[in-house]
Amino acid sequence: MNVREPRPDQMVQGITGETFFFDRDRLQAVDPVRNSKWVLILRKKGFLTGLTTDRFFCYNNHVLILPYDLWQSGMSDVVYKEISRKGVCMQEKTLGELAEYVDGRVCGDPNVIIKSASTLTRAGEGDISFLTNRKYEKQLRTTRASAVIVGKETPTASVPLLVADDPYYAFMQIMVLLHGHRKHKKVGISPRASIYDSAKIGADCQIHDFATIADGARIGDGCIIYPCVHVGQGVQIGNDSIIYPNVTIYDGSKIGNRVIINANSTIGEDGFGYATHKGIHHKIPQTGIVIIEDDVEIGVCCGVERGTLGDTVIGQGSKLGDLVTIGHGTRIGPHCLLVAQVGIAGSTTLGHHCLVGGQVGIVGHVNIGNNVTIAAQAGVINNIPDGKVVLGAPAIEANQGKRAYGMIQYLPEMRQSIRDLQSRIERISSLTESNSEGTPSPPLEG
Numbered sequence: 096m097n098v099r100e101p102r103p104d105q106m107v108q109g110i111t112g113e114t115f116f117f118d119r120d121r122l123q124a125v126d127p128v129r130n131s132k133w134v135l136i137l138r139k140k141g142f143l144t145g146l147t148t149d150r151f152f153c154y155n156n157h158v159l160i161l162p163y164d165l166w167q168s169g170m171s172d173v174v175y176k177e178i179s180r181k182g183v184c185m186q187e188k189t190l191g192e193l194a195e196y197v198d199g200r201v202c203g204d205p206n207v208i209i210k211s212a213s214t215l216t217r218a219g220e221g222d223i224s225f226l227t228n229r230k231y232e233k234q235l236r237t238t239r240a241s242a243v244i245v246g247k248e249t250p251t252a253s254v255p256l257l258v259a260d261d262p263y264y265a266f267m268q269i270m271v272l273l274h275g276h277r278k279h280k281k282v283g284i285s286p287r288a289s290i291y292d293s294a295k296i297g298a299d300c301q302i303h304d305f306a307t308i309a310d311g312a313r314i315g316d317g318c319i320i321y322p323c324v325h326v327g328q329g330v331q332i333g334n335d336s337i338i339y340p341n342v343t344i345y346d347g348s349k350i351g352n353r354v355i356i357n358a359n360s361t362i363g364e365d366g367f368g369y370a371t372h373k374g375i376h377h378k379i380p381q382t383g384i385v386i387i388e389d390d391v392e393i394g395v396c397c398g399v400e401r402g403t404l405g406d407t408v409i410g411q412g413s414k415l416g417d418l419v420t421i422g423h424g425t426r427i428g429p430h431c432l433l434v435a436q437v438g439i440a441g442s443t444t445l446g447h448h449c450l451v452g453g454q455v456g457i458v459g460h461v462n463i464g465n466n467v468t469i470a471a472q473a474g475v476i477n478n479i480p481d482g483k484v485v486l487g488a489p490a491i492e493a494n495q496g497k498r499a500y501g502m503i504q505y506l507p508e509m510r511q512s513i514r515d516l517q518s519r520i521e522r523i524s525s526l527t528e529s530n531s532e533g534t535p536s537p538p539l540e541g
Contacts, residue, residue, distance in 0.1 A: 186210075186273050190242045193223070194257050196272060197265040202248050203255025207241050212270050215240065223257070225266040244269070279319050279337070288320075297334065315352065327363070333389065345401065351389035351411070359396045362387065366400040366407075366423025366441060379403060381423060388412075394419060394435065403441070410447065422459060434471070446481065456488075468493075 188196075191205030210221040215231060218224045218240030225244040226232060235243060235252040242255045244262045259265035279301060287304040290296065294308040297316035306324045308314065314326070315334035325343045326332065333352035338344070342356050345363030356362065368379040383402025387409045393399070394417035401407055402424035409421070410429035419433050422441035427433070431449040440459030445451075449463055452471030457463070464481035474488030484493040487500060502509075 188273070190223075190255055190257060193242075193269055193272070197257070197259055197268050199244070199257050199259035199265055201255060202252075202258055203242070205255075207255050209241060209269075209273070212266065212273055213240065215243070223266075223269060225262050227263045294326075309346070321358075339395075345385075347384040348401075349384065349386045351387055351391065353390050354387055355392040356387075357393060357395040357397075357417075360393050360398070362393075362399050363401045364398060366403055368403050368423060368441070383407065383424065385409075388429070391415075397421075400425075400441070416453070428465070470496075 188209050189205060190201055190203075190207040190209055193199075193209060194201045194205065208221060209223045211223075213219070213222040213224055215224045215226065215234040215238045218238055220239065220241055222240045223242045223244065224238060224240040226235065226249075227246070232249065232251070235245075235249055235254070238254060240254055242257055243252065244257045244259055244266050245252075246259065246262045248256060248258060257265070282301050282303055284290070284296065284300065284302045285304045285306070288302045288306045288308070290302070290306075290308040291310040291312070293310045294312045294314070296302070296308070296314045297318065299316055300314055300318045300320070302308070302314075302320045303322040303324075305322050306320045306326070308320070308326045309328040309330070311329040312326045313331045314320070315332055315336065317335040318332055319337045320326070321338060321340040321342075323341045324338050326338075327344055327346035327348070329347050330344050330350070331348075332338070332344075332350040333354065335352060336350055336354040336356075338356050339358040341359045343361045343364075344350065344356075345361070348363040350356075350362070363385040365378075365381045366383075368381060369376040370379055371377070381401050381403050383404055383406045385399050385401050385407045387393070387399070388411040390412045391409050391414070393409075393415045396417055397415055397419045399407060399409065399421045400423040405424050407421060407424055408426045409415070410427050410431065412429055413427050413431040413433070415421075415433045416435035416437070418436045420438045421427065422439055422443065424442040425439050426444045427439075428445050428447040428449065430447055431445055431451070433439075433451045434453040434455075436454045437451050437457075438455075439445075439457045442460045443457055443463070444461075445463045446465030446467065448466045450468045451457075452469055452473065454472045455469050455475065456473075457469075457475040461475065462478045463469075463475070464479055464483065466482045467479050468484040469475060469479075469490060470484070470486035470493065472488065473486050473490040475485070475490045477489075479485060479490070485491060486493050486496040490496075491499070
């Protein structure tokens with residue numbers, strides 16, 4: 096078969112930048128980088144996006160691009176099976192195998208083949224989904240998924256079920272098994288990276304173009320440093336950490352093992368500390384550092400300030416969303432979750448396993464206990480004891496807050512009722528005064 100030149104109306108762009116076009120039940124592609132031709136074998140028509148690997152282009156295990164010469168030689172089935180077996184595409188598992196993997200049990204056919212994971216509404220044949228929120232339970236009757244992970248058996252389900260004690264955690268385990276985490280290209284140490292002679296780089300590190308590793312910095316084994324990262328003087332980074340593009344880590348910061356810092360975040364910048372004298376703000380030196388413990392993940396565009404005198408600490412296993420700001424000298428306990436746009440002022444302490452909703456603001460010099468939940472957009476101005484749930488600005492106990500904020504919609508009517516009552520009271524008062532003077536008063540209305 097010859098590869099035909101496509102008409103303009105047949106061309107579409109794939110996510111990898113190659114240009115694809117239809118040819119009957121196939122897509123053909125020309126890779127401008129490698130200057131090679133590829134053929135896309137479709138099991139279902141219309142798939143135009145997918146996941147790129149070094150040699151293959153896959154979508155939900157349905158499609159495959161082969162080098163054109165292999166397709167001509169009739170090796171498509173052989174190569175398809177081979178890459179599926181080796182895991183280049185998503186793995187295939189039976190529902191029974193998945194249940195054994197997550198220590199669950201099957202309600203239905205354990206031999207159903209699962210290739211991928213998806214939501215209840217988008218899932219199709221070969222997909223597994225999950226149900227943790229009861230308001231979506233009716234979708235069990237309409238989903239096209241091949242199986243669903245649930246916390247208990249549901250008689251209304253039209254598909255096989257995988258019953259697990261914690262269905263969302265089981266879904267996570269299966270996602271990792273079927274899809275894996277992001278793969279990072281092996282680049283070694285780029286000659287275009289700037290690495291000081293006194294810096295120490297561990298084994299099997301991947302340091303991309305234009306990264307800067309300053310003097311005295313120490314990078315542990317298996318770390319990935321993406322382009323344009325700046326690792327400052329004396330910084331320590333543990334093993335298997337991932338630093339995404341344009342991250343800046345200021346001097347002296349200590350980063351633990353398996354830490355992920357997403358793009359454009361800054362670690363160890365000077366704290367917002369000034370002494371105002373005669374109307375002028377004088378900068379205070381910030382002599383502390385930032386300590387990020389093991390298994391922390393920091394979202395994009397976050398700022399973690401170094402302490403003025405003590406250290407700023409992000410506890411083990413804590414996760415920060417995008418655009419989070421941590422003030423100087425603040426200490427975040429282990430396993431906390433801070434959702435996007437949280438701002439915490441300096442010298443505040445959070446205990447362990449705290450959940451802080453999006454856009455929460457916390458003033459400085461307060462103590463937040465363990466297992467505290469702070470609802471989105473709350474403003475915290477006081478200490479919070481262990482185990483409390485608070486909401487609102489200023490933040491108050493959740494049940495009280497729900498009652499208080501639930502009344503807001505009725506305030507206009509309440510205001511009018513109060514005015515009416517005030518008017519009646521004035522008329523009654525006037526009547527009482529008239530009667531005491533022996534003067535008849537007109538009757539009250541309403």
